[in-house]
Amino acid sequence: MIRDLKRICMTTNHKEEIIEERLKAWLSGDPSGVRHAALELFLHQKDLSIQDIYDQLSDTFPVTYHAVGGMVGLVSSRIGVLEGVRDDKAHCRLYCLKEKHRSSVKKMLTI
Numbered sequence: 001m002i003r004d005l006k007r008i009c010m011t012t013n014h015k016e017e018i019i020e021e022r023l024k025a026w027l028s029g030d031p032s033g034v035r036h037a038a039l040e041l042f043l044h045q046k047d048l049s050i051q052d053i054y055d056q057l058s059d060t061f062p063v064t065y066h067a068v069g070g071m072v073g074l075v076s077s078r079i080g081v082l083e084g085v086r087d088d089k090a091h092c093r094l095y096c097l098k099e100k101h102r103s104s105v106k107k108m109l110t111i
Contacts, residue, residue, distance in 0.1 A: 016104055022079045023108040034061040038071060039105055042082065042097040049092045081105055 027035055037057055041048060054068040072095055076082040081101040084093045097105060 016101075019079065019081060019101060020104050020108060023081070023104065024111065026075070026079060027108060027111075032061055034063055035071065036109060037061065038068070039075075039109055042095070043102070043105060043109075046096045047085075047087075047094040048096070049087070049090065049094055051092065053095075 027039075030036060034057060037060065038053060041053060041056060045052075050065065050069045050072060053072060054063065054065045057063050057068060072082065076084050076095060081098055081104070082095045083098050084095050086092075087094045
């Protein structure tokens with residue numbers, strides 16, 4: 001029983017390490033800072049649509065709506081720190097940062 005608990009804890013810690021490695025690698029390919037800025041939005045706001053993110057990033061960075069959509073999709077599906085929920089009223093998907101990954105995202109943004 002104790003061995004099973006250790007395995008679960010190690011697995012959780014290992015998953016967090018993998019998330020941090022993926023975030024670090026993804027952020028390292030960000031010479032303009034747009035990826036950092038996008039993740040910062042999720043630390044300070046909840047339930048953002050692609051349009052919301054685009055509107056805020058396009059004021060500072062030369063990005064397209066499709067580039068923002070691709071970036072958010074990658075962070076959501078490949079890295080796994082965002083959660084997307086369909087909003088039937090707005091006819092779009094709203095994304096938010098998964099609480100269990102908030103500390104990892106903060107950590108990676110300060111590196």
